[in-house]
Amino acid sequence: MENLEHQWQTLERFVEIRSPWLTLIGEKLQDDRQRILDYWRVEKTDSVVMITIQNGQFILPKPVYRPGLGQTTLDFPGGRVLPEQTTVDAVSNILRRELGISNCDLIRLDPLNQTGWAINSSFSNQKLYGFIAEIKPKIIVKPEKLISTVYSHNAIGIKNLLQDLTCLQCRAVLLEWQQHEGAIEENLY
Structure with missing residues (x-):
């Protein structure tokens, strides 16, 4: 090139x-x-999006209003990385704000990428970081913070979730997660 x-x-x-x-x-x-x-x-500051999973299901916060679209949207937990924060610090704050949980409530917190993905390289410097946040089975996430729809952690659940997600960042991180998990499963055999 x-x-x-x-x-x-x-x-x-x-x-x-x-x-x-x-x-x-x-x-x-x-x-x-x-x-x-x-x-x-x-x-713009960089952002993070987390694939949150518990007991074989995706855990998503209630939809929030998005002024840019003028409507509420279904999204994975996510937000900005403030200049004084690391991406892991931002993830901790977002999990607390959006799901009411902390890092000690997690089985694992793994980054999907070490170098941020450009969100719109012709218009912005902003990068996106994806994480997998697997919540311990016995942790109770407050029901008032969650959507009522259940998306299973399988092919049908992913297909249904992709139909309902309008946020391209959330969709991209979900597809990266799916590719990452498939690569892990292939390495097990």
């Missing part, structure tokens, strides 16, 4: 708007064909 990075130049930053959630940047870039382009991008 040819490296065109050195052929692109930032000529000017003409706008920078900062907020606690994101920074919007407008720049003039010169591309590899010497064209001058106005380019807009967003800088």
Whole structure:
């Protein structure tokens, strides 16, 4: 793959708007064909999404309102990694907030990726980290925090869950988990 990075130049930053959630940047870039382009991008903190499992079932929090879509959506637990946090710190805070559990309530907490996946590389620097959080069998997650639908930890459950998930990040982490677990099962034989 040819490296065109050195052929692109930032000529000017003409706008920078900062907020606690994101920074919007407008720049003039010169591309590899010497064209001058106005380019807009967003800088955001990284995010994590956790596949939460207990007793052979996926555990999902109640749907929440998403202002970008103007509707509630079904999602795995997830959220932002604050600048002063590690991804594991963020996971701990999110599990406490969204499911009311802590790391000591888990059998395992495994990352699906060590290097973040680019969420939208042409528009943003934000990366996504996926985790598997398996909850101990006897831990009781407060029912008021959970959806009432049950998705089993099998092919039919995954198919049904994929039909109901609209969040591409959640869908991608679920598919990565499925691939990861399949690779583990293959190594057992």
